[in-house]
Amino acid sequence: MHESVRVEHQGGVMLVTLNRPEKVNALTREMLFALREAFQAAGEDDRVRxxxxxxxxxxxxxxxxxxxxxxDSDYAKVIRETYNPLILTMTHLEKPIVCAVNGVAAGAGVSLALACDLRLASETATFIQAFVNIGLIPDSGGTWFLPRIVGLGRAMELAMLGDRVDAARAHEMGLVNRVVPADQLMAEAMALAERLAAMPTRAIGLIKRAHYEGMERTLAQSLELEAVLQNEAGQTEDHREGVRAFLEKRPPRFQGR
Structure with a gap:
């Protein structure tokens, strides 16, 4: 793992930290490969939930x-080799990803946050679709995630004007799920990640798959996908444990299986 991406394990949570603070964690080719490697490792390790x-x-x-x-001046080549595989690895990871936005997120930093499943922001965080300010378009999934999360009109505004959006406004438009005081961000984000890690991991992974695939399907196709994935979820040990716990009137003890 490259030193610019730090990976730690806390119970069932994998903590991934962008680690170039002197550059506000600006992304390099090595970082992008390291991030993809970290998410691939999370998918292969049953201990990571x-x-x-x-x-x-x-x-x-x-x-x-x-x-x-x-x-490399061939931007298409760079994007295809680095950003696109990373974003697809994140969205295909059938485990929940929480993002703690602790300050500025700009350009591809916004896209990286949007590729996570839940986003918490410090009250001092800001978001900038900065691409237009250097004559470029949003990439790394920016044009796909943003209109689906905040609506087409707001996405156009953010992408075309490149204005800075503060945390309160980001929460209002649905860009983030929660805004918390800066000194509480990591504690709250870790608590959320730990809560998710204690939940039925396979079901959460299937929920994630159903939502991403469903955005590209008709209603009839989504109904069929739900039937297929529900059958898969119904075969898991966590489902059986959930039913037992309900009947025995006790909290479930999910194992991620």
Whole structure:
């Protein structure tokens, strides 16, 4: 794992920290590969039942590092090799991903946060679709996630104007799920990740799959997908434990199986 991405394990939670605080965690090729490797590892490790992503220092992620001179000018090649595989790995990971946005999220940093399943923001966090400010378009899934999360009109506004959005406004438009005081962000985010880690992991993974695939299907197709995935969920030990706990009037003890 590259030193610019720190991976730690706390019980069933994998904590992934962007670790270039001196650059506000601006993304490099090495970081993008390391992030993808971390999410792939989370998918392969049964002990990991949720993932928490955050940034070291004063910001979450300033987007692509523009200070690295001599980069590849074939942007399509770069995106296909780095950003796109990372975003697909995150959305295909059938475990919940929580994002703790601890400061500025700009450009691809916004896309990275949007690829997570639940987002908590510090009250000092800000979001900037900064691409237009350097004559580019949102990438890393930005044009796909944003209109689905905040609506087409707001997505157009954010992408075309490139204005800074504070945490309160981000919460109002649905960009984040919760806003918390800065000194409580990591405690709240970890508590949420731990709660998810104690839940029926397979069911949560299937919920995630159903929602992502459902956004590209008709109602009839989604109904059929629900039937297929419900049958899969119904075969899990966690489902059987949930039923037993309900009948025995006790809290369930899910094992992620």
């Amino acid at each position: 949720s993932v928490l992503v955050t940034g070291a220092g004063r910001g979450f992620c300033a987007g692509q590092d523009l200070d690295l001179g001599g980069g």
